[in-house]
Amino acid sequence: MRSTLLRRLVSTPLLIVLGVALTLPGCGASDEYHFAVPTGSTSSDATLDETLATAMAAASISGVSRPQADAPELVALGKALFFDKILSGNLNISCATCHHPVAFTGDSLPVSLGEGGTGLGANRDVGTGQLIPRNAPHIFNAAVTGVDTMFWDSRVRRDSITGELTTPESGLNGAAPTLPDHVQQLTSALAAQAMFPVTSHDEMRGQAGLNPIADAADNTAVWALLMERLVGTANGTVGGIQAYRDLFLAAYPGTADFDTLTFGHAARAIAAFERHQWTALDSPFDRYVGGETGALSDSAKRGALLFCDTAGCADCHSGPLLTDFQHHALAVPQVGPGKGSVGEDLGLALETGLVADNYKFRTPQLRNVALTGPWMHDGAFTTLEAAVRHHLDPLNSLANYDAGQLPALFAATHDTDATRNAARAAALSPLLQPPVGLTDAQFRDLMAFLHSLTDPASLNLLDETPDSVPSGLPVRD
Ligand code: HEC
Numbered sequence: 472m473r474s475t476l477l478r479r480l481v482s483t484p485l486l487i488v489l490g491v492a493l494t495l496p497g498c499g500a501s502d503e504y505h506f507a508v509p510t511g512s513t514s515s516d517a518t519l520d521e522t523l524a525t526a527m528a529a530a531s532i533s534g535v536s537r538p539q540a541d542a543p544e545l546v547a548l549g550k551a552l553f554f555d556k557i558l559s560g561n562l563n564i565s566c567a568t569c570h571h572p573v574a575f576t577g578d579s580l581p582v583s584l585g586e587g588g589t590g591l592g593a594n595r596d597v598g599t600g601q602l603i604p605r606n607a608p609h610i611f612n613a614a615v616t617g618v619d620t621m622f623w624d625s626r627v628r629r630d631s632i633t634g635e636l637t638t639p640e641s642g643l644n645g646a647a648p649t650l651p652d653h654v655q656q657l658t659s660a661l662a663a664q665a666m667f668p669v670t671s672h673d674e675m676r677g678q679a680g681l682n683p684i685a686d687a688a689d690n691t692a693v694w695a696l697l698m699e700r701l702v703g704t705a706n707g708t709v710g711g712i713q714a715y716r717d718l719f720l721a722a723y724p725g726t727a728d729f730d731t732l733t734f735g736h737a738a739r740a741i742a743a744f745e746r747h748q749w750t751a752l753d754s755p756f757d758r759y760v761g762g763e764t765g766a767l768s769d770s771a772k773r774g775a776l777l778f779c780d781t782a783g784c785a786d787c788h789s790g791p792l793l794t795d796f797q798h799h800a801l802a803v804p805q806v807g808p809g810k811g812s813v814g815e816d817l818g819l820a821l822e823t824g825l826v827a828d829n830y831k832f833r834t835p836q837l838r839n840v841a842l843t844g845p846w847m848h849d850g851a852f853t854t855l856e857a858a859v860r861h862h863l864d865p866l867n868s869l870a871n872y873d874a875g876q877l878p879a880l881f882a883a884t885h886d887t888d889a890t891r892n893a894a895r896a897a898a899l900s901p902l903l904q905p906p907v908g909l910t911d912a913q914f915r916d917l918m919a920f921l922h923s924l925t926d927p928a929s930l931n932l933l934d935e936t937p938d939s940v941p942s943g944l945p946v947r948d
């Protein structure tokens with residue numbers, strides 16, 4: 472998969488020189504190769520741009536359309552809910568704790584620290600909480616058209632044509648869900664996703680015996696109790712919080728009876744906020760794809776070519792969002808408590824039960840990837856460079872992984888079991904074999920391309936944290 476004619480040709484200075492020679496009129500055939508090509512010259516750009524356009528088209532890499540705007544009232548409700556610890560059983564954690572503006576919509580940790588922890592971002596401490604099995608993904612561009620799956624194993628999915636859901640809650644699933652009032656509001660995979668963090672004991676719900684939500688009989692009861700907290704019962708006359716009733720009414724103006732609101736309404740609003748706030752499609756690369764040829768340096772353009780071709784990245788990071796939305800096994804070192812069993816995370820196989828899916832995780836989108844470390848499904852790599860180098864020679868990287876790059880709490884969970892590591896190596900995707908050799912210059916170009924995927928508007932999100940939330944619970948801790 473990794474060697475096509477184009478791949479061998481592109482990204483070498485020779486091609487650029489050749490290109491210049493071919494496009495400069497009036498040059499004698501004999502001395503074409505003797506002049507130096509100034510970097511950034513128009514002629515070299517034009518050739519590079521053409522070659523890149525062809526390579527990108529082959530990988531279906533194109534511009535991304537902005538999602539439709541939601542009503543500001545829906546976004547306002549979603550923002551309050553996203554930052555409000557009222558959604559957690561013990562009132563001690565919000566969505567934002569693990570997807571925070573200070574941490575570029577992630578938490579800066581290899582794997583998340585759940586409810587019972589204290590502090591934010593890299594300063595978060597496990598406290599009385601648990602290590603969560605996986606890395607909290609960023610939520611940039613999680614609501615643009617084409618994103619129909621959620622989580623590293625896509626366990627929440629929405630069929631973009633039928634609208635049917637597949638989730639861990641059977642009542643939401645299929646053509647005739649038993650919770651239609653919830654499902655009606657779940658108009659995107661992102662909205663469906665927002666139903667679930669509140670149902671997880673380790674993430675937001677709290678441990679059994681500690682609060683009524685933790686002790687609820689099932690997901691439906693969790694969601695109902697949360698709506699009681701937010702808008703009360705008996706059409707908002709008993710309990711609840713007036714500010715939330717106002718926000719829900721503004722977001723859903725047709726509401727005649729607060730008792731008809733479901734947690735689906737809350738989830739839909741959260742998704743609207745995420746979509747509004749974290750659609751990040753104004754990177755230099757986006758502007759380049761939009762026709763602004765000067766938006767990328769020559770180095771980034773050469774890197775994009777390598778990405779599409781010699782380095783084979785676009786075998787999986789293809790399409791407008793630089794992901795095929797498929798799952799692949801990358802022989803990533805195991806960090807974290809494990810999922811399903813201690814020290815082990817079989818990824819997609821935990822969902823499908825198929826041995827062929829062992830260690831497979833969903834290909835991530837790559838916009839803003841320079842901001843969203845640590846990288847991989849378990850945050851095993853603390854630099855973008857290391858995450859990329861892992862791809863070039865995964866088996867070597869797995870064998871020589873240095874957990875010393877992680878904070879001690881996480882380093883201690885690195886799985887060094889030889890049998891399991893052999894299984895991780897054996898499952899490696901054929902698309903990543905054999906190793907790819909890049910020169911230092913090529914590697915720099917590839918990194919320049921990845922950095923060109925950063926939307927400057929995402930560089931400082933600090934102002935996005937509200938000063939307060941309707942429950943009055945603390946926000947900035
Ligand atoms: C304790 C930390 C924590 C909390 C709290 C939390 N999340 Fe997450 N979130 C994670 C982790 C970890 C994952 C990945 C889990 C997996 O893939 O198995 C995730 C995944 C996601 C994803 C999927 C992104 C993708 O690309 O697939 C979205 C969206 C998301 N969370 C939004 C939310 C919302 C909304 C809330 C609040 C209702 C929330 N999260 C609460 C840690 C957290």
Ligand code: HEC
Pocket residue numbers: 778782783784785786787788798799800801803831832833834835840843845846847848849855858859862863900902903917
């Ligand atoms: C075989 C498919 C495949 C190929 C080829 C591939 N990737 Fe990946 N990439 C993935 C998957 C799957 C993950 C997540 C793996 C995991 O966490 O276990 C990933 C993760 C990443 C990440 C970390 C993203 C994050 O948010 O944590 C970066 C950066 C990345 N890839 C860049 C590249 C580059 C650059 C190349 C080419 C050198 C490349 N990939 C080639 C499938 C692929």
